[in-house]
Amino acid sequence: MxxxxxxxxxxxxxxxxxxxxxxxxxxxxxxxxxxxxxRPWRVREFFAQMESIGIGTLGVILLTALFTGMVEAIQLYHGFHRFNAENFMGYTIFVSISRELGPVFAALMLTSRAISAMAAELGTMRVTEQIDAIETLAVDSKKYLVIPRILATTISLPLLVIVFDFVGNLSAYLVSTEALGVNPVAYRNTITQYLQFADIGTGILKALVFGFLVSSIGTYLGYVAHGGARGVGRATTTAVVYAAITIFAANYFLSSLFLWLDW
Missing domain, CATH: 1.20.5 (Single alpha-helices involved in coiled-coils or other helix-helix interfaces)
Structure with missing residues (x-):
């Protein structure tokens, strides 16, 4: 019982x-x-984290964007071809990548590449008492270890999303026009005719929010980790899962907000 x-x-x-x-x-x-x-502002640590998080994640962002754009072109072609509306693929693909796929996929890749490492690094420092040693030197461990990582991630993710949007749309354009036979002039015209600043800006705003949220989750779970090596592994896994769920949940609420604001 x-x-x-x-x-x-x-x-x-x-x-x-x-x-x-x-x-x-x-x-x-x-x-x-x-x-x-x-003060003091940890500028050197901030740029070190920018290099580790931003440049370190750039490779996987490029690959993800490349194949995302190619698949997006192929899948949308099947649907638009049934209605002889292939010429409208350009704007549809551009909006879907810049508003939704770009920020979400980039945030997920950054989570798997950088946030997991962030949680593991801080967790290891916690269980090996390195954080305690930093504090005994009268150094604020949160300001030295946590804040540079949060700021670097919050700034890096929008830049990575811009790269994702460019590569994804370029690969979709090349597949659509070169492999699928879509008229390149009509493809570009739909983008220039219907594109609005909000189609790009909303994705960048989402990336700012996602970057702050996932970096906060990763640093917090790593900072409070305990229980030795097992605790570090648990903190790392939890950080990735929580960050991924947070991305999807925040994406829904932000999309609803932008719809309500008519952006």
Missing amino acids: ENFFAWVGRPFVKLYEGIGAFGGFILFQLGLIPLYFK
Whole structure:
């Protein structure tokens, strides 16, 4: 009987643990706000993280964008060809990549490449007491380790999304015009005729939000990791899962907000 009640109550315990962890995450972020404006500013650490996160993720972003654009062209061609509307593929592909696929896929790739490493690095520093050693030297470990990573990710992700949009749309254009026989002039004309600034701006705004959220999750879970090597692995896995879910959830709410604002 005890095993039965334990089996029934375990999901509720997990739920309350998740709520408590989320509350800790919010308090953690609120505690960092004053540190953003206090000296010393860790400029060298910030640029080191920009190199590690931004440039380190660029390769996988290029490959993902390349194949995403190619597949997008092939799949949309099948649908548009049935209605003899292939000439309208240009704007449709551009909007789908710049508004949705670009920011979401880039954020997911950054999560798998950089956020997991971020959580593992901070988690290792925590369980090996390196963070404690930094604090004994009168150095604010949050300002030294956490804030540069959050700022670097928040700035890097929109830049990566711009690269993703360019490569994805270019590959879609080449496949559509060279392999599928779509009229290149009509393809470009639909983009120039219907394109609005919001079609690009909304994706970049999403990337800013995604970058802040996923970096905050990764740094928080790594910073509070405990339990040795097993705890580091658990923190890394949890950071990737939570960040991915957060990306999809935030994407829905942001898309709804932009629709309400008529952007």
